[in-house]
Amino acid sequence: MKSDGSREAEGNEQDGDEKGARGEGKHRETFVDAVCRLTNEPRCSGTALPDMQEQEVQVGSEGRRKSAHHFLAMEESLLEDVDWPEAVRSWQRGELSNYDYLLILNYLAGRRWGDRCFHTVMPWVIDMSVKPGMGQGTAGWRDLTKSKWRLAKGDEQLDFTYSSSETPHHISDECLSELAVCIYKARRLPLWILKQQVRSVYEPNEYPSSMSRLYEWTPDECIPEFFTDADIFVSRHEGMSDLAVPEWACDCTDFISLHRGVCLFFS
Template sequence: MYFQPAVGVINFETTPQASTWFFQRDLQATARRYYGLKDSALELFWKDGSSTLFGFERKHEREQVFRLLPTHRNTNNIIPCHTDREFIVQASQEWQRGNVNNYDYLLLLNSAAGRSVQDLSRYPVFPWIISDYESTTLDLTNEKTFRDLTKPIGALNKKRLDYFKQRFEGMAEMEDPFLYGTHYSAAGYVLYYLVRSMPEHMLCLQNGKFDAPDRMFHSIHSCNACVLSNHADVKELTPEFYNPNNDFDFLINARGLQLGATQNGDRVDDVSLPPWAKSARDFLRKNNKALESEICTATLPRWIDLIFGSKSRGDAAKEANNLFHRSAYL
């Protein structure tokens, strides 16, 4: 397979642009995707762990290409489609048997739900797991170290939840009343976390400027405090926080970006880590260890229900204090 932009369609250039080649033998999986609000995109996953997202004008064009793709590898193993029900059922069974770890299973769930690292508006979402960002040592045998995964992030602070509920009651005459006016995942939130590793995207979103320094991601502790108290902040995390093989560039200002200074004069540079993290790499390692712990595994299915399952919308979401503005369900 190869991809080459059409010549002269946008800027009337006459010089052919470089082609990008993809070898079918390297294809590991596929997934149907949305392109904007249209169900017309296709993501292909490659042997090296990367993926490519193709957007088509129409759904039937995507399906035509999909049918041309090989269905089996040379070893006769089936090439799975992440958005097929059979795939996620099998993945769930393997996770329950302990053959798939929590990190990989959450990635598979995100992919099955239509989320992709190639789409900032539908970026994979991971939960806040740890609740202790003040201690000098991290005790992963103590349940108090962990966030309550049976509740959405917006319901962890009772005082704030009471405010949301009171506001909800005032919306009784609205067609679609909601608890949370913001979502747990959005393109802006993704770039908030990843600005140091993909500053060009932030500059594009902010019309050539970085966000105000006081609103930049500069501290794990303050970020967690905000999502537990701010009425307009209920965001979860991204996979980068739990990937032990990540180069942690989203936590370190390796490019020397000029991100400004906060109102109290502190320069925004590397992200400030909790006392129990010796380094950015140690922070990711301990985050991953918390995610894979028995305590987390015991309640992780409850969080999965809130984000991907039976309590993600409708009456069950209302009962679980997990109801968002209707625009979140587009």
């Protein structure tokens, strides 16, 4: 991981590099750019209720259960009174984890935990192939120099999008769509929401069955629940299996612990 003291200077260098890259028409966008983009355009295709109202979560052992209510309340209470300038300085000094810093950026951008239309977003940090810390070199790590959209679609598709669009662009204007949020949370959301937002005919076998498949499939970024809430893996729907964790994790609770540890201090 990069040293704490180099964050501020490095950030200034990256700002200059990114501006130059955009001017040359490169496929370049930082994760922070995507998180903090604000828009007045409608984001939902239908009525969106907060997940804490949609979920009737009754599954999962009491020892590991973390409800949507708990995390929504925790996020709001912790972030409402944050001293934003001091938080930035704390992050630069290495006193605030990357995970908590990104939660603050999400909050400032208007993103909220449980809002499918403008959900709190986190980057994918690992590609699920190797247990965190066990791979050689870059094995198992997601390439953070490229957007997930670029990693999933490939440069050829991005170039085609740029050349064929009325307003030339390489990547989607959303780093986390409502559709992706619904598919990520498919095991917990009511069927009527899945039928409304994903597909009108419910077919459980068409949803990604494992975290590895989900990562491979999605062009969108991650959600914080995959770092905090073991219940998101447990299916409440007939015919839909639980979301399988990689073989290197003992169970969903073990996966959450390992995944969260990586996101705290990724670089």
